Amino acid sequence: MNIGERLSKKGDKVYYFYDYGRGKDGRHATGLFSYVKPKNVVEKQHNMETKALLEVKRGQAVLDQQSIGTGYIPVHKFKANFLDYYADYVKANTRNGNRHLNNSLTQFKKFIGKDFIAPMEITENLAKKFRRYLLDHYNGETPLNYFARFKWVVNAATSDGYFREAPTRKVVAQSNPSTMLKENLEIEEYFALVRTPCLNQQLQLGFLFTCYTGLRWCDVKSLHWKQLSGNKLTTRIIQKKTGRPVILFLHPVALAILQFLRPDEEPIKYQDERVFILPSQDGCNKILQQWMKTAGINKHITWSCGRLSFSILLQDKKVDDATIAYLMGHATTKQVVRIYKRYRPKDQTATINLLPNPESLPTFLTS
DSSP, X not given: OEEEEXXXXXXXXXXXXXXXXXXXXXXXXXXXXXXXXXXXXXXXXXXXXXXXXXXXXXXXXXXXXHHTTTOOOOTTTOOSSHHHHHHHHHHHHOOTTOOHHHHHHHHHHHHHOSSOOXXXXXXXXXXXXXXXXXXXXXXXXXXXXXXXXXXXXXXXXXXXXXXXXXXXXXXXXOOBOOSSOOOOOOHHHHHHHHHSOOSOHHHHHHHHHHHXXXXXXXXXXXXXXXXXXXXXXXXXXXXXXXXXXXXXXXXXXXXXXXXXXXXXXXHHHHTTSBSOOOOOHHHHHHHHHHHHHHTTOOSOOOHHHHHHHHHHHXXXXXXXXXXXXXXXXXXXXXXXXXXXXXXXXXXXXXXXXXXXXOSSOOXXXXX
8 A cells, every 4th residue: 555645836745645546536635744844843743743644544544455355344444333333424425405314313313312332232123123113203204214214324334344234134114104194285275375465475485486396395495596597497406305407497476486586686696595584394384374274275284285286286287297206306206106196086076976977867766
């Protein structure tokens, strides 16, 4: 294992790097440097300590190379506390807009109720108990999503040599179907909301924007003007979960909302500002309930119901699942088919009346 040297632009320092070859990413910085001509005792001492540290790092790098494929974890890389390993994995793999990985760590900490857990304590039985904990505390897809991320971490630790076999291999992530079906808004109720004032106008406009775009609450809250261009969203904002770019053309109502918020100013003046100033998600949902009541809508509507309504009304118009999934930021149609679909008929009477109706009823039915 070679340690390479690079002279600074000023020529007064030498920076050191790991020399893995001339290929891509073949030279990683060690984070160390020394003075070419030390001017005082402090700089001379610095050079001596740097030389000693370089030897340590050289030895660690050799161990890293030699341990590949052996299952042995060098001491300088081994995390005695599995929570530290978990936290490092979350930091390295979390993507904007996808909170499942970070939340899985939060829930695992709550589950174990302590600040330290050794890797040897991560067993199949513990994994089953954690899965049960999630199912007892959450409904819908949340338990499945959190436990799946926990399995990601354990699988990564297995690949890194912490386990000979993943303790979670036989423990399947499970969802917890809610006994309460989420409500959706119909076309007439869309119009009622447009006509009905709300205590918080920013919330009113933001929720209607969700109804006409399918954006999540977190996406609407973090939306900046620079992420909008003309009549379309041109950034990855609605694809934070998948990282896939998409262009979403905006409905006239969504465009009218934007025009109302910024009627005259040049975009360059406010492009770094947020489009909507919203309370917390819980705060938004509380205000939504009051707004629904004022609008005469007797349903339990939360912010996510706007996203559901977006999907259902497009399906009512025979838009295919693949297109809806794309617009909602999903890589496949799985979520649309399982979650974002109509569970309740819009008009039961109209549906029943589609059955054949004879011109006249038999006499025994009219007597």
